[in-house]
Amino acid sequence: MKNFKKLSALVLAGAMVFSLAACGGNSASTPTPAPADTSAPADTSAPADTTAPEAVTNPDEIEDSMTSADGTYEVAFITDVGQLKDKSFNQGTFDGVKLYAVANGLSYKYYQPANGNEATDDDRYDAMKAAVDAGAKVVVAAGFMQENALKKAAAEFPDTPFVFIDGYPLSDEAGNTLTNVAAVAFKEEQCGYFAGYAVVKDGFTKLGFSGGGGGTNDACCRYGYGFVQGANAAAADMGVTVDMNYSWEYGSSFSASPELQTMANGWYESGTEVIFACGGSMFQSIAAAASANDGFVVGVDVDQSSQSDTVITSAMKGLSDAVEWAVAKVYDGTFSEIGGVATSLGVNENSVGLPTDTWSLENYPVEEYEALYQEVLDGTLVVDNDFTKLETTEWSNVNLNVI
Incomplete structure (x- = not known):
């Protein structure tokens, strides 16, 4: 879907x-191409190729x-x-x-x-x-x-x-x-919510969030706040309690670093099962720590499943x-x-969500995610975007450890 x-x-x-x-607004139309140069004589030695060029859809090409x-x-x-x-x-x-x-x-x-x-x-x-x-x-x-x-x-x-x-x-x-x-x-809070809800429904109860920008980047703040909301909602649905480490440490530059990898290693060694790596190249450090500890990662912005077999889903935006x-x-x-x-x-606008083409969650089927998506789409479920309430909210089913 x-x-x-x-x-x-x-x-x-x-x-x-x-x-x-x-x-x-109006439709985003394609610019009209410039007129063809007719100053040179046409080559009539061979039939014209009327095959339309194939559009490039893969940016990696x-x-x-x-x-x-x-x-x-x-x-x-x-x-x-x-x-x-x-x-x-x-x-x-x-x-x-x-x-x-x-x-x-x-x-x-x-x-x-x-x-x-x-x-x-x-x-x-x-x-x-x-x-x-x-x-x-x-x-x-x-x-x-x-x-x-x-x-x-x-x-x-x-x-x-x-x-x-x-x-x-x-x-x-x-x-x-x-x-x-x-x-x-x-609206990163929406795809953050979908990711938090999905990993808890899949059976994970020891979570982590590691964000970029040092807590001053609104986009990452919305991601994180949505992640906590989704995890809390899923935990309430299942009657379980989730523990979550939540930190902006070592992410101010959005870069991979030994310090960030050491922190993520410590989390995994202490029982964290999956970390939302929310900040560009920070992913590399967190994925390395996950790989060393048989842990898992939630990717960000794009589908990052091809970057590491530790990625179980990604909170994406278009x-x-x-x-x-x-x-x-x-x-x-x-x-x-x-x-x-x-x-x-x-x-x-179909501009945020989880990647269904590379779905790997075993206990949370795509169909349930699509039903949740529809709830947000029709307004039955509204995900809050006021991330300033993160630490003042009394989460019913999340033990939030802000570091």
């Missing part, structure tokens, strides 16, 4: 924007780097901290850039801010300026850490559209909304599809509908 492959027709119809002022004939690059991507090929947030976002560009014959390029995980706001701004100077018609920036650099770049280049993934509306120094910045976020949708609005002339407002994507 929910294979979580493409945004639903509701998204493509634009019924997805929720902000202080709701904003509708598209080169990360390309060389533009005129030295300009239309669709630009500014990476978040961590690696471009992190099998998570950066990669999922860049996949959307590549897929849209290739499908529409556009040049593309990624820019990694200088100094890696120690990148400053100036480093991020320099990457954005380099993209604009290289001819970018649209710049996609990943992650909340881009905020200050985006404010500066968007104000300096008001004619350049920016897509702020995992972002929120921005204003210039005078308090004016930057209408050339489209803020695209997700990064690639959202990027394609937003970039298309630059080329179809409807970017003004999403510029300067907050877009939030969830189950109603």
Whole structure:
């Protein structure tokens, strides 16, 4: 039912924007290709090939780097901290850039801010300026850490559209909304809920959550809060109690580290059965600890089951599809509908969920997950997104150990 492959027709119809002022939209149409060059005589030596080229749907088949004939690059991507090929947030976002560009014959390029995980706001701004100077018609920036650099770049280049993934509306120094910045976020609490509910229903009662951003990243906070809600609900349904370690330690840079792996090792050795690895390249440390201790992992952002046999499910959001949708609005002339407002994507847009194509949970069938999904879809079940209530909530069936 929910294979979580493409945004639903509701998204493509634009019924997805929720902000202080709701904003509708039109279909994300494909740009009209330029007229063919008729200055050269046609080659009539062989019959014309009328076979339509097969669309590329696998981003892994598209080169990360390309060389533009005129030295300009239309669709630009500014990476978040961590690696471009992190099998998570950066990669999922860049996949959307590549897929849209290739499908529409556009040049593309990624820019990694200088100094890696120690990148400053100036480093991020320099990457954005380099993209604009290289001819970018649209710049996609990943992650909340881009905020200050985006404010500066968007104000300096008001004619350049920016897509702020995992972002929120921005204003210039005078308090004016930057209408050339489209803020695209997700209802991570919903897929976090699905993951927490699923692992408890599958029989796990010793859980862990290890989050990125040091607790200052709203997306990771929503993931974690949803995870606890889902685990608590499933435990209540089953009449059991769940123990959960919950920590932001060693995740501020979203990177793998010996310290993070040591912490995860300690959790597994003390009885934790599965850890939600919520933070890009942090996955590598947690998966290594899980493998060493016969433990399990919940992946994040994309289906991470191919990265480790310890992964039992992943809390996913439609990064690639959202990027394609937003970039298309630059080329179809409807970017003004999403510029300067907050877009939030969830189950109603088929933009969050668990991967059913690689389902491996043995005691929680796909059909039960689909029924739960439907409850959220029809409004019977509402997942709270106010993560500030995490520690003040009296959880009925979760012993929450915030570290």
